[in-house]
Structures are given as structure tokens and as C-alpha cells.
Amino acid sequence: MRIAWFFPAMTSLLVAQQNIPVGAPIQRVRLHPDEAWVTRVARVKLPGAGTHRVLLESLPPGLRVEDLQVSAKGPAGMRLGDLSVANEPRVVTETPEWKKLEADREALRAKRDAMESEGEASQQELTFLKGLQATHDKELSARMAYSVPSAEGILTLSMVIQRRTAELLTGERTRKRDLEKLAREEARLDAELRKRASERRTAPSRVLVELTTAREGSAEVELSYRTRQARWKPLYEARLAEDRKKLDLLLFAAITQTTGESWEGVRLEISNARPSLSLSVPEYTEGQDVDWMKERPRPRLQTKRGGALMREEARMNVQVYAPAPAPMEAEDAAVEATESGASTIEEASGLAATFLVDGYKDVPSDGEPHRFKVLSKDLAPVFSVFTAPRLDPTAFLMAKFAIPGQIPLFPGAPVVRFSGTQRLGEAPLELPAAGQSFSLGFGPYKALRVNFRKVDHKLETVGAFTKERQWILRDRIEVANEGAEALEVVVQDRILKPISDEVKITLGQDFTPGWTEPVPGVRAWTLKLGTREQKTLELPLSVRAPKDGVVTGME
Numbered sequence: 001m002r003i004a005w006f007f008p009a010m011t012s013l014l015v016a017q018q019n020i021p022v023g024a025p026i027q028r029v030r031l032h033p034d035e036a037w038v039t040r041v042a043r044v045k046l047p048g049a050g051t052h053r054v055l056l057e058s059l060p061p062g063l064r065v066e067d068l069q070v071s072a073k074g075p076a077g078m079r080l081g082d083l084s085v086a087n088e089p090r091v092v093t094e095t096p097e098w099k100k101l102e103a104d105r106e107a108l109r110a111k112r113d114a115m116e117s118e119g120e121a122s123q124q125e126l127t128f129l130k131g132l133q134a135t136h137d138k139e140l141s142a143r144m145a146y147s148v149p150s151a152e153g154i155l156t157l158s159m160v161i162q163r164r165t166a167e168l169l170t171g172e173r174t175r176k177r178d179l180e181k182l183a184r185e186e187a188r189l190d191a192e193l194r195k196r197a198s199e200r201r202t203a204p205s206r207v208l209v210e211l212t213t214a215r216e217g218s219a220e221v222e223l224s225y226r227t228r229q230a231r232w233k234p235l236y237e238a239r240l241a242e243d244r245k246k247l248d249l250l251l252f253a254a255i256t257q258t259t260g261e262s263w264e265g266v267r268l269e270i271s272n273a274r275p276s277l278s279l280s281v282p283e284y285t286e287g288q289d290v291d292w293m294k295e296r297p298r299p300r301l302q303t304k305r306g307g308a309l310m311r312e313e314a315r316m317n318v319q320v321y322a323p324a325p326a327p328m329e330a331e332d333a334a335v336e337a338t339e340s341g342a343s344t345i346e347e348a349s350g351l352a353a354t355f356l357v358d359g360y361k362d363v364p365s366d367g368e369p370h371r372f373k374v375l376s377k378d379l380a381p382v383f384s385v386f387t388a389p390r391l392d393p394t395a396f397l398m399a400k401f402a403i404p405g406q407i408p409l410f411p412g413a414p415v416v417r418f419s420g421t422q423r424l425g426e427a428p429l430e431l432p433a434a435g436q437s438f439s440l441g442f443g444p445y446k447a448l449r450v451n452f453r454k455v456d457h458k459l460e461t462v463g464a465f466t467k468e469r470q471w472i473l474r475d476r477i478e479v480a481n482e483g484a485e486a487l488e489v490v491v492q493d494r495i496l497k498p499i500s501d502e503v504k505i506t507l508g509q510d511f512t513p514g515w516t517e518p519v520p521g522v523r524a525w526t527l528k529l530g531t532r533e534q535k536t537l538e539l540p541l542s543v544r545a546p547k548d549g550v551v552t553g554m555e
Helices: 002-017 095-144 153-193
Strands: 019-022 026-031 036-046 050-059 068-073 079-087 205-213 215-229 230-240 247-257 263-271 301-304 316-321 335-338 354-356 360-364 370-379 381-388 392-401 414-419 422-428 438-444 448-462 468-481 487-494 497-499 502-509 516-519 521-527 536-548 550-552
Touching: 002 381, 019 036, 026 230, 026 301, 036 205, 036 335, 036 360, 050 215, 068 079, 068 205, 153 381, 247 263, 381 448, 392 448, 414 438, 422 438, 468 521, 497 502, 502 516
Parallel strands: 019 050, 026 263, 230 414, 301 335, 316 497, 381 487
Antiparallel strands: 026 036, 036 215, 050 205, 068 215, 079 205, 230 247, 247 370, 263 354, 263 360, 316 550, 381 392, 392 438, 414 422, 448 468, 468 536, 487 521, 502 536, 516 521
């Protein structure tokens, strides 16, 4: 009885000690803005009770334990045990197709090298012929000063040089076209090799997963690993119906991957979450001291690179500068430049969202972007015409609508606009200010004519005792609806606001009323224009400042 019990136990133990190699094809991929998680699923037959080690081979090289997530399901009571990852011995596997592509590429490179060498030799010969022609002409000029040379010899040499030069130039043009063809063919082969990169692995990784079960049965092991060689970027399309009653907003994912694995027939998940982002919460650890000093330190000049406008630059500030009593020290004139790296995707919402792309998709490992539709939203916009004539005397058709809730919005992502089937152009996505409706521009609206004029700009000295300078500015905006339908027109202009007590700005009595300030520093009028109707906005104002100093901000 003891022997009968001993041998089955030893057999079970020996079976449990062996690795069970299984295949694990890629089933789905979750794309993030700066990385991706690839999920493989393996199905294995567990021969009996005990602890079994399931071996997943031919995985991407360089995997680490912290890059792995494993789950398993199988017979009742099955438990997931230890996990280990290692690299197989350095091996290189190449298919016949891969070897042929590499041979074709090397042949192209050899041919290109030969043609480039031939071109260099031709250039040297051309240089020699030009020098020979110049020397011949110089010697001929010297001879003609004393005697008349033989015409036959001159013509023969000149014809030989010209004929050979023409042959070399013709060959150079032909060689240039052939080199362009070779470059295109080499680029095609490189792209094909990138697609087949998964066929050539160096030191692939392998993962061992321990499963403990009380009885035999089938189990399913799901392995997910992280790769930073894949990511996605958002792209939008805004399609306006020809009758302008419906607007379709579509979100696409441009997926790029160079993992060396070809994703074929996989489910794609698109997420705006950043798993590598730190989740540390800022908090106060102590109070803040308030200090006093006799003199206020001079502020340092700060700049921002990349053309980013600060919020204060949304309005025109008028300021007067008095002459400095003493030159600035070098330390006070220092410029502090700040530059922040641009993120791949700037999230419109702080919460993470994941979307499943319909169907099964193929994404080759070629480094090229592949576009897939993620979501679409039907909108019923309200149309108006927008113009800021001081900046650009052009009217633009604007579609306004409430911010859609079912589709994520990524500011800065390109939005391609269509009217029917016609592509109008593209512009980056901009989020509206709080309380404002969302809007998209659809190009110039030619039925509205806009004109901006500087009617009167003059400078005078005022004041009986304290002399001051006063600028009288009178601008005029004219809008005319030349179309066959009534329009709502939004006209914007900048607001002059003083940031110095020495500057005083006064609006004229006939300044056109009815304006609002939707954005700090921006004045806006909403006009109703019927067919063939015209309206004029008068913008008179005066600016007063001390006689001395420099006034800026009235441009």
C-alpha cells in the first residue's frame, strides 16, 4: 500500500516539475498616449493535481517583471503562483523571405554606391574639361595678339570638349533619375523589413507562470506586458452637411508601433490614461512666512518660447515708461526662459476613459501611423459669422454647439474640416472658456463684406498748467451682408486698458454701444444683418498720458 501510494505521488511530482510550453497569440492591445499594453492569451491542459509551470516563449526581448501583468482561470480552486521572466540565449532567426529582402537591399546599396562613384568621376572629368577649355581660350587669346591661328585645330578641340561635356551632363541627369528610383525602392524594402521585424528576434524573453490545481483540467493564462514602442495620437474630423443642419464630429486614433511584432487580427483599446504618471497629491507641510524689505526688488524679465501667448496678452495694455534714472545692472537685466515639453496628448478631462475600436484590426510594426475610427457624435450646431477686422478683415463661418459629453476632447489635436465631401482645411482643437459654447470654424464666408478703417488718429498737447499728451483715435468697422440669407454676425475688437495710473482712456460719446466682454480684454458685438443690410461700428476714444516718457500698447 505504501509503494502504491509512493509511485503515483512521485509521478505527479515529476510531471509538476516539467515546464509546459504553450503558444500565446496576441489578442488585444491597449494603447496609451506614451505606451501600450499587449495582451496574449495561452490555453493549456493541466495533466493533474499539483503545481505546474507554464512557459510562454518568443516574447519581445528586454521584458521586466514590473512590465508584466498575469491572470489565469481554470479548474475550481486553481491558484496563481510565482512569476519569473528571463532572456533566452542570444539567437537570430531569419526566414527565407527576410533573407531575400536583406539580399535585395544590399544589392541596391551596392548599385547605388557604384552609381555615386561614377557620378563623382564624371564631376571630376567635367571640372578638368572646364579647366582645359579655359586654358585653351587663354592661350588662343595670347596667340591672336601675334598671329592668326589655324581655324581647323581650334574648331576640332572645341567640338571635342563640347561633345564630351554634353555626354557627361546627359549621363549625370540620367544617373540622378536612377538614383531617385533606387532611393524609392530602398525605402520600400526598409518598410517591408520593418513590417517583418518580428521574424527576426535577438535574445527573446520567456515567462514562467506557476499554476497550482487540485485536479486536472484546462486553464487559460492571460499575459499582458508593457511596451514603450507604441502609442496613439488623436485626430478629429468635423463633417458639415451640405444643408448645414447637421455636423458630425469624429475621433480617430493614429496608432504607431515599432515593437517588432505585427499585430494581426487584434482588438484595439484606446485610453487617455497615462499609467506612468505620478499620482502624488500635493499638500501643505508648513506655514508660509511674510517678510518685509525697504525696497522692492526689480522684477526679472520673463519670456515664453514656442509662441505661447500669456493670458495678459489677450488685451492691449497701455503703459507709460519714464526715463530710467540709472542704467540697469546686468543681473537685473537677466532673462529667464521657461520651456515645457509638449505632451503627446493633453487630456481634456482628468478622468481616464477607455474606448474599444470596432472589429479586429491589423497594425504592422513599420513605424507608420495607422488611423482607426474610435467615436463619432452627431451635433445640431447654430451657425454664425465671426470676424475680428483689426486682425484680419475676413468673415468666417462658425458652428457653435454645446460641448459633447460622449467624446473626449484633446486640445491641440488637429481637426480636419469638411463641407460635404470637400476638404476645407484643418486647425488645432481649442477648448472654450468657462460658460462659453464650443465652436469650430469652417473657412471664409464670402457673402459678408468687412472693412476696417482708421478714420482719424492725431496727437495733441492739452492742460493749462500740467501739460499732457492726448491721442484722439477714431476707428470704424463696416459690415455688409451681400448674401441671400439673414446672418448673425459676431464682431470682435481689442480693448485698450491702462495698467498705469498715469494713463487715462475715455470712450467717445458716439462709441457704438451694446458690446460685451466674453473674454477679458476683448470687446464683442452681436449683430443681426438681414439680406443686403449694412451696419457700421464707430470706435472713437482718447488716451491721455504725461508729456514725458514713452507710451506703448496703442498699436
